[in-house]
Amino acid sequence: GDSVTQMEGPVTLSEEAFLTINCTYTATGYPSLFWYVQYPGEGLQLLLKATKADDKGSNKGFEATYRKETTSFHLEKGSVQVSDSAVYFCALGSSGSARQLTFGSGTQLTVLP
């Protein structure tokens, strides 16, 4: 079945540092890939997505590229801010399945001033 493997946290960075959170997946067919963000005490919000190979999703300075050859969708940001502190979830969506979304285990990011 579908699965998502996500870099384990927690990750602690200083403000303006470069961020990478690794995500790899296993799926049949051609899934869509997502990154969700969860701020403390809140539900999840979609951060960015990519629906086909080589697509790059981007939002709020974050980027991730759908790499079919390496089955990866790594999240990157060139300069993190304290306000980026949150839990980040990689997810996979398979249109052929009613379950639709499979989530990674989440990565806690803390950015220090």
Place this chain on the structure above:
Amino acid sequence: SQTIHQWPATLVQPVGSPLSLECTVEGTSNPNLYWYRQAAGRGLQLLFYSVGIGQISSEVPQNLSASRPQDRQFILSSKKLLLSDSGFYLCAWSVQNEAFFGQGTRLTVV
């Protein structure tokens, strides 16, 4: 626009008491609906999903049940809560693989 309402935001319940968490969606019809649980320091665990009224699929055996009495209403229930039921419960709906989440319910069983 579509919105999702989930309540209550926080809940403290004694062991052995019943539970009912409600989730409603506005602005869409026949959505796929989901209940997730997020235990402290852990990722998301899919508990139930529903593709239509009265259609419930359970992902893991547990002390909880779900019902969908109306197209845009999804209810999570338990007859007798356990300490291990504590966690953060999230309702979500999806269309074309993209999920939209409620604000969550923090349940503490004491």
